[in-house]
Amino acid sequence: MTSTVTAAAVSKNFGAxxxxxxxxxxxxxxxxxxxxxxxxxxxxxxxxxxxxxxxxTAALSDDELAEIEASSMDQGRDHFNSELLTGKHAAD
Structure with a gap:
């Protein structure tokens, strides 16, 4: 169980x-x-x-941005596109 103590108590008994x-x-x-x-x-x-x-993204060079725009996802990862279209996110 998490305990809460004062800084003074910790300094007096740091080892414990x-x-x-x-x-x-x-x-x-x-x-x-x-x-x-x-x-x-x-x-x-x-x-x-x-x-x-x-x-x-402002820290990326024009070349880096162009590479990102030209990139594509592996075919085996297409199922991620449906999550984007439905608004389903990993945090949900």
């Missing part, structure tokens, strides 16, 4: 909260508001693997 964070995240508050979370290193690695980078 560090051990607790290996089992479940520890939310650390400052001035009564959540500010940071102490998590296990394995959880951090798992989360960073899911991190996605977003690039603005």
């Amino acid at each position: 909260y560090q051990d607790a964070a290996v089992r479940d995240p520890v939310i650390i508050t400052k001035n009564g508001r959540p500010r940071t979370v102490l998590i296990a290193y394995e959880d951090y690695l798992r989360l960073t693997k899911r991190d996605r980078r977003v690039e603005l």
Whole structure:
């Protein structure tokens, strides 16, 4: 179960909260508001693997944009087109 503690409590007993964070995240508050979370290193690695980078199309060169416009999807992926046409998205 996630626990919530003050920054002062963590500084007084860091080792105990560090051990607790290996089992479940520890939310650390400052001035009564959540500010940071102490998590296990394995959880951090798992989360960073899911991190996605977003690039603005304005940052692409004209050549890169032309390549994208000229590209086509493999025939085995045609079923994705029907999802676009029906408005069905992976987040739904």
